[in-house]
Amino acid sequence: PAPPPAVLRVPALQPTDWPAPPGGGRAEPPPSASDAREMALLAYFGALPRGVRGLPPSSRGYASAPWQAAISRLLREPPLAARLSELEVRLLHQPPLPEGELLRSLNAAVVGLAARGGEGEADECLGLGIVRAVDPASESLLLVTPVPPAALARAAVLLRGSLELPVALLQPTPLTPASPYLGANALRGAGAGNKQMRSRNNIKRASTPRG
Incomplete structure (x- = not known):
């Protein structure tokens, strides 16, 4: 089997020394x-x-x-166009999808862009991108990414994992209406039954006395 792709490390915020608001006053919690x-x-x-x-x-x-x-x-930011036939799409942490649904699953998704590794080497993740739109008719997609063009030219693998698009990017702006993926007064999590159940192995079961 092919080695797993290298993980891209996104610089994390460091809230340990969270700055106090200007002019003094009580510092906000991280x-x-x-x-x-x-x-x-x-x-x-x-x-x-x-x-x-x-x-x-x-x-x-x-x-x-x-x-x-x-x-x-x-x-x-002007998006970049790419044909699905020129990229290998890998779905991570989820079962395979039918070919007709693969392109639609990439719409408004955060994806990883990877270069193929050599024989016996892991693929190199070059960065992340956002799929702005998909065109099923031409089997192409529009991508926005901060990856430099020189590095982007090496991208041959598209990684679709469980990384979700930030809610901030789904809000209405002067350039775009509200995203169709948002719903008012919608239930989340257990209330909607739209998330997988988590195993609670730390809860002890009551023992049944044997007769």
């Missing part, structure tokens, strides 16, 4: 682990406002001028 990961991903794509210490508590916060400017800056 973001949660999930928020820190989302902020690191936004920073990687250049869509994190300067000086932001956390994600907005609700979707209304993304309508502020700093967030709109940062998100619009990413939206103005």
Whole structure:
């Protein structure tokens, strides 16, 4: 079997010495682990406002001028076109999909861009990208990525894992309407039954006395 692809290390935020707000006052608590990961991903794509210490508590916060400017800056990036026939698509942490659904599964997805490794070597992950749109008729996709063109020319493998698109990039902007992937007053997690069940092996089962 082929060796697993190399893992791309996205620079993480370091909230250990979280700065105090200007002018003194009580320092804000650092973001949660999930928020820190989302902020690191936004920073990687250049869509994190300067000086932001956390994600907005609700979707209304993304309508502020700093967030709109940062998100619009990413939206103005010209995408790159690629044909699916020129790339090998690998689905990670999920079963294979029918050929007709593979392209649709990449729409609005965060993907890894990898170069093939030599014989006996792991593939090299060059960076991450966002699939802006897909065209099933021509079997092509539009991709936005900060990977330099020289490195991008080596990309031959598209890695589709479980990394989710940040919610900030699904919000309405002056350039785009609200994403169709967002729903108002929608249930998440267990309430909607849309997530896999987690095994709770740490819970002891009550023993049944034997008669």
